[in-house]
Amino acid sequence: MADCNATKHPMEPKTQLHKDLEGTPVDATEYRRIVGCLRYLLHTRPNLSYSVGMASKYMERPTIMHHRVVKQILRYLKGTIYFGLVYIKGSQEIGIFGYSDSDLAGDLDGRKSTNGMTFYFNESLVSWNSQKQKTVALSSRETEFMAATTAACHALWLRSLASELTSVKPKPVTLFVDNKSAIALMKNPVFHGRSKHIDTRFHFIRECIEKGQIVVEFVNTGEQRADVLTKALPGVKLAAMRQLLGVRDLQSCQD
CATH class of the missing domain: 3.30.420.10 (Ribonuclease H-like superfamily/Ribonuclease H)
Known part of the structure; x- marks a missing residue:
């Protein structure tokens, strides 16, 4: 996925996953490895919590449907690889x-x-x-x-x-x-x-x-x-929510 095309959202809006008992299974070991790595990103990328959480629910028997969602997350990361939380010094009094x-x-x-x-x-x-x-x-x-x-x-x-x-x-x-x-x-x-x-x-x-x-x-x-954190959002609203959460392009912040 290193040379994949980037996308604007980690999960397609209105996507609804289920166990998909009749779907074609994929390599469960590889699926778990990728999802396990993605979970580390949640410490600095809160906007990925819902999509990665949904993918985590189907590690027992992942199918093509679930694997497609994981690939979508990786495509989103390709375009937002330098994004992360930004903390700004505020007042001494904590609210x-x-x-x-x-x-x-x-x-x-x-x-x-x-x-x-x-x-x-x-x-x-x-x-x-x-x-x-x-x-x-x-x-x-x-x-x-x-x-x-x-x-x-x-x-x-x-x-x-x-x-x-x-x-x-x-x-x-x-x-x-x-x-x-x-x-x-x-x-x-x-x-x-x-x-x-x-x-x-x-x-x-x-x-x-x-x-x-x-x-x-x-x-x-x-x-x-x-x-x-509760549903997959379209690109424009996702960008607005990402801004409110404090997730910024760290590369541009350094520049």
Whole structure:
């Protein structure tokens, strides 16, 4: 793939992978080796988290369909080989904020959703995650609610870590969510009948909001920085999200 043609996105928009039991198998050892190498890139290339994560799910029996996705990622890397995260020195006072997002039933095999979250110290991205949910959600409100709860647990850990490093009293963490219905469910102390079936552990975020540890605010989908961690985006939107994440062309930065 060293001489391959570059592409503008690591995964074609609206791509949906599945186990493909009737597909033609490919060399599983080579597939695992490539995916294993790609996972190292996720430490500096958060915009690859979703596509590499999807490819990682099918290492047991990869087929031509899955191998095509891996080759697409390599073609994307050919054109963005010098890209990476850039950190800019900011104020001494650390402010933590994050973004939480989720798709709905994106996994064709188990109909589970994918969580995406990003957290910033001031304007520098320090933590991100793209992970399949453990339970099936019945609506977009429900899957966003569960994703925000997972993000809230991570936010509290970052809040405690920042306080320990700076010896400053921890401040509330602002969490941006792009679903107003999910936000209403988080902030309303009344236990809705519609949320009765949601596992009790996901209601942890309500307690965090009541204690003032987490502040949840609405953000437009176009400014949702965790969107790139939940689905494959078209080239223009991917470039915009990459910019918001802080991924830059390091070669041009040096020039």
